Amino acid sequence: MSIGEIFLEFLLIGATSFGGVVPYLRAALVGKRQWLDDKKFVEMLSISQSLPGLNATNMAILVGEKLHGIMGSVVAILGICLPGGALMYVVGMVYHQHGDHAWATAALKGVAAAAVGLILSTVVQLSKKSLAGKFDFVFLALTVLAVNRFHQSVLRTLIVVGLLAILFHRPGRAQKASDAQ
Amino acid sequence: MNQVPTLARVFAYLSLLTVGGGMAAFPEMQILTVDVHKWLTFPQLIHLYSVGQMAPGPNMMMIVSIGEWAGGVLGALVTVAAFFGPTALLTFVVARFWKRLERWPWRASIQQGLAPVSIGLLLAGCFTMAKGAVFGVETAAIAVGTLLVLLQYKINPALLVVAGAVLGVLSFMPN
Numbered sequence: 001m002s003i004g005e006i007f008l009e010f011l012l013i014g015a016t017s018f019g020g021v022v023p024y025l026r027a028a029l030v031g032k033r034q035w036l037d038d039k040k041f042v043e044m045l046s047i048s049q050s051l052p053g054l055n056a057t058n059m060a061i062l063v064g065e066k067l068h069g070i071m072g073s074v075v076a077i078l079g080i081c082l083p084g085g086a087l088m089y090v091v092g093m094v095y096h097q098h099g100d101h102a103w104a105t106a107a108l109k110g111v112a113a114a115a116v117g118l119i120l121s122t123v124v125q126l127s128k129k130s131l132a133g134k135f136d137f138v139f140l141a142l143t144v145l146a147v148n149r150f151h152q153s154v155l156r157t158l159i160v161v162g163l164l165a166i167l168f169h170r171p172g173r174a175q176k177a178s179d180a181q
Numbered sequence: 182m183n184q185v186p187t188l189a190r191v192f193a194y195l196s197l198l199t200v201g202g203g204m205a206a207f208p209e210m211q212i213l214t215v216d217v218h219k220w221l222t223f224p225q226l227i228h229l230y231s232v233g234q235m236a237p238g239p240n241m242m243m244i245v246s247i248g249e250w251a252g253g254v255l256g257a258l259v260t261v262a263a264f265f266g267p268t269a270l271l272t273f274v275v276a277r278f279w280k281r282l283e284r285w286p287w288r289a290s291i292q293q294g295l296a297p298v299s300i301g302l303l304l305a306g307c308f309t310m311a312k313g314a315v316f317g318v319e320t321a322a323i324a325v326g327t328l329l330v331l332l333q334y335k336i337n338p339a340l341l342v343v344a345g346a347v348l349g350v351l352s353f354m355p356n
Binding site for chain 1: 199200201202225230231233241243246250261272276279286289297300302304305308309311313315320326328331337340345352354
């Protein structure tokens with residue numbers, strides 16, 4: 001496939017992926033285009049989730065790289081960001097001008113509350129999928145306490161609790177490896 | 182004062198904190214964009230983030246709005262480049278030798294160890310946001326209702342955020 005095709009496909013995903021990009025990525029890349037098989041897709045998603053960065057943009061980089069090297073990555077991330085970015089540029093300006101209208105503040109209160117529910121549902125679903133054993137819940141709780149209760153920076157929390165958790169899951173005591181997925 | 186270099190620095194730093202999702206960086210984003218640099222207020226940050234959940238594409242594109250407010254078109258472009266550039270580069274580099282790490286036993290340890298921490302960061306970001314977004318019976322009901330519906334049914338989350346807007350108008354619109 002050409003650079004142009006990669007750009008257009010990711011532009012299309014970027015313009016239509018309402019409510020989270022992963023299912024749209026899968027439908028387009030594994031289903032419609034068959035640029036990847038399902039196994040490769042899941043493997044790339046797991047790399048995306050372990051690294052800093054959003055799933056959407058990390059996946060764009062990984063898939064673009066596999067299909068067409070560095071130029072593939074560049075056009076894929078541009079394509080997936082462009083529609084939403086342009087939209088939020090306009091939305092930001094409109095909100096700046098009209099965000100204090102009564103109807104807007106009322107609607108935004110509802111939108112923000114729904115967004116909290118949405119994030120919580122992601123927390124629950126991810127926990128079911130990737131936490132193994134009670135110690136993982138201890139690390140989770142430590143992270144939340146460090147940031148919300150003791151006002152530690154996200155970076156320091158990530159380094160300290162992350163290192164503890166990695167050491168806990170060190171090679172050799174990995175009998176849980178099979179049910180971690 | 183020209184905010185563009187500061188935008189670049191702040192968003193490049195926030196970029197590296199987005200382990201497990203954009204929300205992981207939210208507590209730090211509040212401190213830096215609201216408290217330190219005063220580019221916007223806390224309610225505005227919550228509103229932009231929430232409205233951004235209805236937009237297609239990566240779910241943190243609301244950073245474009247912050248960049249535009251603080252530094253115009255250039256501010257918006259620099260913010261996007263700073264927020265996605267560092268992690269894109271890191272991912273690109275790691276992709277190159279990830280295969281070779283397959284037999285490195287610590288790879289699985291890192292993945293398993295980072296899972297609870299990244300979920301914890303997501304939850305911490307959620308609590309930070311809830312402090313400003315949930316304040317009474319109506320908003321609590323919308324948040325819990327959204328959570329329960331999403332756990333129970335396979336429905337597009339963007340639709341529920343739109344439903345939240347409708348419920349917000351019905352609950353808070355002065356007659």
